[in-house]
Amino acid sequence: MSTTEVTEQPGATPRTPFDWRSLAPLATLIVLVIFFGLVTSNFFSLVTVEKVLNQGAVLAIVSVGLTFVLLCGEIDLSVGTVALWTACLCGVLFESKFAAGPGGKGAIGAGAVTLLILLPLVTSVAFGFLSGCLTVVSRLPSFIITLAMMNVALGLARYLTLSVTFALPPLLKSVGNDGSALGAGFRFPNSAIVAAVVMLAGHFILKHTRFGRYVYMTGGNREAARLAGVRTERIVIACLAICGLTAGIGGLVNSGRLEKVSLDQNADLLLNAVACVVLGGTSLFGGEGSMLRTLLGVVTFSVLHYGLNRISGINDLMRPFLLGVVLMVALVINGLLARRK
Amino acid sequence: MNEPVAPGVSNRRSFLERMALGAGAAAVLAGCDQPANGPAPAGAPGGGGAAGQKKLRAAFSNAGLQSTWCSLGKTTAELWGKLLNVEVVWFDGEFDPEKQRNKIDNITGDQWDFCCFQAVQIDSLAAPVRKLKERNIPVISMDTMLVDADKMRETGVWVEVTPDQVFMGESSTRYMMEKIGGKGKVIHIGGLSAHSGAQGRRQGFDNVHKKFPNVEVLGGGVRWCDWKKEKARDSFEAMLAQEQTPIAGAFFHSDDMALACLPAIENTIHKNMVVTAVDGQKEGLTAVKEGKLAATTVNPVCLIHQTSLVIGQFLVRNAEKAETVPLEIITPGPLVSLDQKSVLDAMFFLADPLHCMV
Numbered sequence: 001m002s003t004t005e006v007t008e009q010p011g012a013t014p015r016t017p018f019d020w021r022s023l024a025p026l027a028t029l030i031v032l033v034i035f036f037g038l039v040t041s042n043f044f045s046l047v048t049v050e051k052v053l054n055q056g057a058v059l060a061i062v063s064v065g066l067t068f069v070l071l072c073g074e075i076d077l078s079v080g081t082v083a084l085w086t087a088c089l090c091g092v093l094f095e096s097k098f099a100a101g102p103g104g105k106g107a108i109g110a111g112a113v114t115l116l117i118l119l120p121l122v123t124s125v126a127f128g129f130l131s132g133c134l135t136v137v138s139r140l141p142s143f144i145i146t147l148a149m150m151n152v153a154l155g156l157a158r159y160l161t162l163s164v165t166f167a168l169p170p171l172l173k174s175v176g177n178d179g180s181a182l183g184a185g186f187r188f189p190n191s192a193i194v195a196a197v198v199m200l201a202g203h204f205i206l207k208h209t210r211f212g213r214y215v216y217m218t219g220g221n222r223e224a225a226r227l228a229g230v231r232t233e234r235i236v237i238a239c240l241a242i243c244g245l246t247a248g249i250g251g252l253v254n255s256g257r258l259e260k261v262s263l264d265q266n267a268d269l270l271l272n273a274v275a276c277v278v279l280g281g282t283s284l285f286g287g288e289g290s291m292l293r294t295l296l297g298v299v300t301f302s303v304l305h306y307g308l309n310r311i312s313g314i315n316d317l318m319r320p321f322l323l324g325v326v327l328m329v330a331l332v333i334n335g336l337l338a339r340r341k
Numbered sequence: 342m343n344e345p346v347a348p349g350v351s352n353r354r355s356f357l358e359r360m361a362l363g364a365g366a367a368a369v370l371a372g373c374d375q376p377a378n379g380p381a382p383a384g385a386p387g388g389g390g391a392a393g394q395k396k397l398r399a400a401f402s403n404a405g406l407q408s409t410w411c412s413l414g415k416t417t418a419e420l421w422g423k424l425l426n427v428e429v430v431w432f433d434g435e436f437d438p439e440k441q442r443n444k445i446d447n448i449t450g451d452q453w454d455f456c457c458f459q460a461v462q463i464d465s466l467a468a469p470v471r472k473l474k475e476r477n478i479p480v481i482s483m484d485t486m487l488v489d490a491d492k493m494r495e496t497g498v499w500v501e502v503t504p505d506q507v508f509m510g511e512s513s514t515r516y517m518m519e520k521i522g523g524k525g526k527v528i529h530i531g532g533l534s535a536h537s538g539a540q541g542r543r544q545g546f547d548n549v550h551k552k553f554p555n556v557e558v559l560g561g562g563v564r565w566c567d568w569k570k571e572k573a574r575d576s577f578e579a580m581l582a583q584e585q586t587p588i589a590g591a592f593f594h595s596d597d598m599a600l601a602c603l604p605a606i607e608n609t610i611h612k613n614m615v616v617t618a619v620d621g622q623k624e625g626l627t628a629v630k631e632g633k634l635a636a637t638t639v640n641p642v643c644l645i646h647q648t649s650l651v652i653g654q655f656l657v658r659n660a661e662k663a664e665t666v667p668l669e670i671i672t673p674g675p676l677v678s679l680d681q682k683s684v685l686d687a688m689f690f691l692a693d694p695l696h697c698m699v
Contacts, residue, residue, distance in 0.1 A: 041583055045582075047582045051578055051579065051582055054578075103627075154407075158406065162412060163407055163408065163411070163412030163413075164409060165409055176604075177605075257574070258571070258574065258601040259601065259604055260601075260624070262409060262597065263407035263408070263409075264408065264568065264569065264570065268569070268571070268572075306575070306579055309575055309579030309580070310579045310582070310583055312559070312560045313561065316534075316560070316561070316562065317565065
């Protein structure tokens, strides 16, 4: 890494928390909350908060990695299948005779559980690292490389599991389903705690480290960054590796929530996570965005998703249509407001 | 069809004899040390096949091998193919009608004795099936319709081997309704709205629901979740959250979706909910045994694939005519609950990937 010190973030990271672009997703969120509060019963309750946190946790985790990748002007299409691969590997290892055995019925120690979680995560990082290296070496768009990696991860997951469903360590089930009771019937979901830790780490790296500033520089103007001494190739590789890691964590948490891992999971994860990041105002073209915006996007998307599920007076087949319309309106308003800046 | 064998070479009695031998081989296999959860190992069933008869070659394709249901179907066809001396060549539909169409288009000129297809989408395989018909190769439709019933013969589909989707929906729903005493609120989580299987299960639910006027379906009716566990869980949680009184029951179109949702009712006012579903394979049966699922109706994936294969080899070895074959053959699947432990035990045995019989 170059020793060049960068004091200003190029691109358009917001100087104040209420620039136009930040206002759009916030306004969308407020409108949605008011709307769902009016049309559904008991929406303004702690249960809603708990469910939104629980249902948005996986998206939040995966979106952190995608934010890094988008900020440096790249994309990772393999997050869904890398998440799937990671969970599948964990499940297969868990049911191996060296661990809990068939059906996951046997008892295993904390050390073994740690290994069962860390080893798959190492492979998810390796997927991202490999995508990054191939992107840099081949000079092909990451879009193409990660498209291929998407199939590599899916194929490996299918080959590994033979389409069989596998059990997971109880720790992951607890992360996905349990929470800390905070009184008044409210539980703070464990998955949301994991998401918060990952988001805080992402925020800290982006805002308070040299690497974070280099990510913005690489995405804002790669040639300028390179001339300024930033080894942009390494930044791209690191961002894709981070994205692999968060995809892996997200995959484990999601499978834990569903209690088992099977090949039909995470099908919508990629597009939903990209929608969250962009909804928050992070640019698809790099250099502009932040973890706070991603958080806003995740919360907005989760509220929208949860609220639509709560509405009972509409034709069920129209829910995707409504989801699409609201997303479209929010993104267009976001884009229009950004142009005013 | 390649050199059809003269009629009489194989008949149902000799088939039953071979089945008995095959069951013996399966029993031997059951005693062997097998990998956990995995399908039967390649090459395992060696005896009991149609020894001395010409080996047949069959093309198989189902919706997508990433599904446990379809994967078990492949295991079944391969296992029983070995027992009946039929080489099974598999073409994964990948849950994509275009990909499946391309694969089947590519093989219409190859040498097959018969073909068994589960189309990802109705009519999508009609054209290649017509080409197979021109070559007098029997095509058997599995599980879902290849083409509309009135076009089966003209397209070249000899027979459809299918479960009774409506019955499965009715069976599980009726059990739930009776267990909740015919009153209260229930949740109905559906599969993919365009899927004929999901439509049948919905019809089954509605048929039974009409007889229980004191049961209210939350959310205004079925919630279509495209067979996706995440989507089912999110919808299910949202409906749980808006109810201040216990919900009496829930019916899911698949065991997988039901099992993914069960953790959501733990430690809530809805924890005594009666949950029923459809599929009745290993995961669902285990959940019934553990008391997590109240009941499930077996969607006999193995029986569908096994029956298709058996019929196919009969058609070829007996040189049977399409006109003599019924358009539809229903493969039954029972309701499984703890109320009838013998049925549960039997289903565990039959659904075992070593046997692939239901």
